[in-house]
Amino acid sequence: MAPKVLISDKLSPAAVQIFKDRGLDVDFLPDLGKDKEKLAEVIGQYDGLAIRSATKVTEKIIARADRLKVIGRAGIGVDNVDIPAATAKGIIVMNTPFGNAITTAEHAIAMMFSVARQIPAADASTQGGKWEKSKFMGVEITAKTLGLIGCGNIGSIVAERAIGLRMKVVAYDPFLSAERARDLGIEKVELDELLRRADFITLHTPLTDKTRNILSEEAISRARKGVYIINCARGGLVDEAALRAALDSGHVAGAAFDVFVDEPAKENVLFGAPNLVCTPHLGAATQEAQENVALQVAEQISDYLMSGGVTNALNMPSISSEEAPKLTPFVRLAEQLGSFAGQLTETAISGIRIEYEGHVAEMNTKALTAAVLTGVLTPLLQSVNMVSAPSLARERDIHVEEVHRSQQGAYETYIRLTILTERQSRSVAGTIFADGTPRIIQVKGIDMEAAxxxxxxxxxxxxxxxxxxxxxxxxxxxxxxxxxxxxxxxxxxxxxxxxxxxxxxxxxxxxxxxxxxxxxxxxxxxxx
Structure with a gap:
């Protein structure tokens, strides 16, 4: 029976056709996501779920999703998916982080121009029959310093566009390497220096516990007087009340916001502030972006359900469709080694060491490690899979170590698993024979050969x-x-x-x- 997919939000008809062309059974019910009760009633019938932002995949929905294997979000943000609940149930959560990157970056640049030249207010004034030329004195972009908070996919596109506008770009991003910064032609700085130097600040980072209110009242006070702040990333990155006070006082010369803490934002503390430009979360709202993310999520869900390929997953290592067939026998071996050791372990596990030697060391070992952990934990916990196993191991303070090395022994490639407990360590090693079947080749240092x-x-x-x-x-x-x-x-x-x-x-x-x-x-x- 073909896997069955539910599309519960508005998605491109071309995406629906991709599912059909790939041999999946698809139900296109674009308004269902707004009805939580109805969604909970039917979700148990589906293997895959394709959504946008309207569908809220809550813990309650996931609890009813007994068949569900994958949730695909057409877009970047997955605030509407309970990822920990999905992970605990072994459901892969995917997004499409690149399909709307250019559109979002372009919107940030457009918002920067809008607030720098007060275009929305000038437009309203002019169409209102006024001719207030002296009232709307703007500032040039050229030669100004743009400060990026976050320089991932979207941030780097903004940086490239800003350099083309002859701006100087500095970036604060703990994950940005010095080499990548040099390649982009920007300067990596700490947040304090960015606040001190930037004429314009634009945010391009996810909302996490570490980034929430990254532009707090205190941070805004340290920014240079007359700064402009643009946020087309996520509501909650900027303290809205503090920004309103800074706009009123003139410390911040202008702000352009596409995202808000509470959406839809029918009321907000920022509304009515001087030189404020607002749009209703339009960062990804172009025909090209909507089509791109819809097609991408359809391809990704289809790849996983039909061939095991995992792309842009937020809670599991990626496995390309090309490498999935090569990886499959090693995943089976890894899970068998884990199951073997897990069934023989009767005391608390403190550590797991996995040694990859030979050709397997060059493969996608994150996926193989997830398979090992699945095997180890299943006898202890039940209902464990490659999605949930790594997080379950972390929850139990099990230290997981990977070792990679080239071929040293008689076998061209093998995996050795060592389980560390409070009483002892136990190791088991295995390989894949020419016929593609897994074999145990060593137990507790004793050589043997067994299927x-x-x-x-x-x-x-x-x-x-x-x-x-x-x-x-x-x-x-x-x-x-x-x-x-x-x-x-x-x-x-x-x-x-x-x-x-x-x-x-x-x-x-x-x-x-x-x-x-x-x-x-x-x-x-x-x-x-």
Whole structure:
């Protein structure tokens, strides 16, 4: 049965057609997102959900979304999606961060010109029959310093446009590298220096706990007198009451806002302030941007549901459609290694070390690590997948370490997983054979070769004659058929490990008989 997708907001008809062309079953109900109760009733029928800003994907909606695998937001902001709830339920949340970047950047530049030359007020005055030429004295943009707070995709486009206008650009962004700043032709500075130097300040950063009110009353007071402030990013980045006071006092010469703390902004403390330009969240409102993000989100959701490709996910490592087929057997191996170790771990996990050697070290190891964590945590928590596992590990203060290195041993590529607990460490390693199947190649430092079937027995014992015969007799008497039998030992007469695939579950009383054998140290039924 084809995956089923719900579009609950207004999206381009071309996006609907993409879903159909890719073989998905799609319901286009553009007004459904406004009806929370109705959405909650039907969401359980769908594998994918495509939205814009009108649909609010709350914890209540997610709780009813038993089939849902992916939420795609046509646009950048995902304030209307409860990402932690989605992550906990294993639902990927995607956005389209690049489809409206140019449009938003252009709007910021347009707003900067508008407030610098008081164009909206001058237009209203002129169309009102007045000719107030002396009233609307503006300022030039050329040779002024533009301060960017945030220099990601949109901020960098604004920087390029501003340089073309012969402005000097400085940027505050903790994630901006010195090399990237040089490539853009801008200067990376700290926030205090930006406030001191900038003639115009424009914000291009997401709203987080760290960026909320980044232009606070205190920060605005430190900005140079006569500064202009433009915000086309997110409401809440600027203290609106403090900005209103600064506009009234003249400390801030003008402001241009496309976004507000509360939207739709029917009332706002800024309204009526001198030299204020406002627009109703038009940053992405061009025909080109609306079409671009709609097409992008349709492609991204389709890629994931049909081929496993993950693009622009906010809560999972990206996996391109091209690399998904190559990655799939290693994801399976990683999850099996994690499951193997997780089922054998009986005390609290403090750390997980994953070593990638050879060709696999050059692959998308973030996705593989997510698969390992899924395997490790599933026996402990249930209902874990590659989306939720990393956050669940962080919540439990499990330190995760990745090690990458080129081929050193006999195998061209392999993954080694080590689980650290309060009592011990346990390691298991595996690789992918030429036929594409995962194999265990080492357990606790003991070399062996074993495929993992649905039902396995893991046994540690002393390497002494007679063990295998007694072991086989007990399983035979219980009617348990052995499918495969793999052995390994550290030295003659030393510690030995057996991995046995059996046709079905082993009864509890049979496991007790195996544990009672004289040479046996541990018996553990495993499921994969």
């Amino acid at each position: 993992l079937g649905p039902h396995m027995l893991y046994i540690t014992n002393e390497d002494k004659p007679g063990f295998i015969g007694k072991f086989g007799s007990i399983l035979g008497d219980a009617g348990v058929n052995i499918a495969t039998f793999s052995l390994g030992r550290n030295e003659p007469g030393g510690d030995a490990i057996a991995l046995i695939e059996v046709d079905g579950e082993v009864p509890a009383e049979t496991v007790e008989q195996l544990v009672a054998l004289p040479l046996v140290k541990q018996v553990k039924p495993l499921k994969f």
